[in-house]
Amino acid sequence: MTLKPAPRTATWFLNRFGSNTEIESVLGDLSEQYQRGRGSIWYWRQVLSIVYMGLFREFRSDRRRFIGAFVSAWCVWGVLQFTAGMILMVRYVLLHPAELPFGIRVYGFPLLTLQSGAESSFATQWDFVQFALALNVLTLLLVGRYCARSSRIRPGTMLLAFITTYVVFDAGWMVTNILAITQHQQIGVGLVVIRDLIALPLTAATILFGGRKGLSSASQLKRG
Amino acid sequence: MAAQPTLSNFELMVMLAIIRIGDGAYGVSISDEIEETTGSEVLLGSVYDAVNRLEEKGLIESSLGEATPERGGRAKRHFRTTSKGLRLVRETQQSLVKLWKGLPQLKGGEA
Numbered sequence: 080m081t082l083k084p085a086p087r088t089a090t091w092f093l094n095r096f097g098s099n100t101e102i103e104s105v106l107g108d109l110s111e112q113y114q115r116g117r118g119s120i121w122y123w124r125q126v127l128s129i130v131y132m133g134l135f136r137e138f139r140s141d142r143r144r145f146i147g148a149f150v151s152a153w154c155v156w157g158v159l160q161f162t163a164g165m166i167l168m169v170r171y172v173l174l175h176p177a178e179l180p181f182g183i184r185v186y187g188f189p190l191l192t193l194q195s196g197a198e199s200s201f202a203t204q205w206d207f208v209q210f211a212l213a214l215n216v217l218t219l220l221l222v223g224r225y226c227a228r229s230s231r232i233r234p235g236t237m238l239l240a241f242i243t244t245y246v247v248f249d250a251g252w253m254v255t256n257i258l259a260i261t262q263h264q265q266i267g268v269g270l271v272v273i274r275d276l277i278a279l280p281l282t283a284a285t286i287l288f289g290g291r292k293g294l295s296s297a298s299q300l301k302r303g
Numbered sequence: 304m305a306a307q308p309t310l311s312n313f314e315l316m317v318m319l320a321i322i323r324i325g326d327g328a329y330g331v332s333i334s335d336e337i338e339e340t341t342g343s344e345v346l347l348g349s350v351y352d353a354v355n356r357l358e359e360k361g362l363i364e365s366s367l368g369e370a371t372p373e374r375g376g377r378a379k380r381h382f383r384t385t386s387k388g389l390r391l392v393r394e395t396q397q398s399l400v401k402l403w404k405g406l407p408q409l410k411g412g413e414a
Contacts, residue, residue: 085375104380107370107375110374111374125346128346128349132351132352136352136356
């Protein structure tokens with residue numbers, strides 16, 4: 080019997096983030112329905128419903144622990160982002176002392192300076208965007224490792240919650256920037272949009288990379 | 304004395320579907336049964352969420368069954384109600400029937 084291959088990314092996503100203890104039987108149920116002619120969109124919808132309902136279930140089972148882990152992950156992100164912002168500012172001041180009168184606009188926490196430079200004159204410089212992007216990705220990678228290694232709830236759940244909120248937050252930020260460009264013709268903001276377009280997929284990838292490392296070390300600890 | 308567990312509307316549907324299907328109840332058959340009865344689509348995620356809760360409450364129990372080729376060689380997780388679960392469904396039914404009785408708004412299908 081030749082089986083129609085199920086969407087691989089969706090299956091991987093379920094395997095990676097599904098909190099259901101009987102994940103094999105869940106995959107079997109999905110495969111059975113898929114072989115009966117259900118489409119990829121149906122498969123993805125089921126996978127997302129299974130993963131996110133599992134996430135919500137874990138949240139309900141221990142709200143205090145979940146909220147504690149989640150808030151601490153975002154605090155770590157904030158501290159790292161703030162540090163990255165400071166590095167960017169110092170680097171800029173050292174490289175462009177003559178432009179200091181322009182000043183550096185700092186948006187409120189937690190957006191900080193990575194995004195804020197776009198409206199200043201220096202922000203149109205591509206190397207600034209590149210460096211900001213690199214720091215942003217590094218920040219997320221470190222938070223991913225923190226989520227996976229230090230969280231008191233299941234690492235996969237923590238990563239999923241963080242990724243979801245980050246992507247929603249970043250997507251909202253990107254839409255705001257696009258609106259700023261169209262309404263106020265601020266070309267400088269375009270660089271931030273470019274940064275976001277690159278950072279958004281990289282965000283998930285870097286956190287997942289950090290999480291995978293963390294998961295393997297967590298399982299080694301468990302075996303030990 | 305431990306508090307009596309309660310059933311949400313969807314949990315009750317899942318319990319009834321398991322009772323109707325009998326021994327072969329598993330994720331897909333439960334979802335199909337509810338879809339056929341209610342006429343609306345049921346996400347598998349909500350079925351698994353409900354069966355996990357019901358199992359935690361001790362109202363159903365599960366066991367791994369046979370693997371078939373169309374499932375990619377993966378076993379089914381079969382569900383059946385426990386005596387505690389059956390008792391609770393019966394009590395819920397009695398409570399609902401009591402609530403239903405004597406409601407003029409629901410008579411004659413005019414509502």
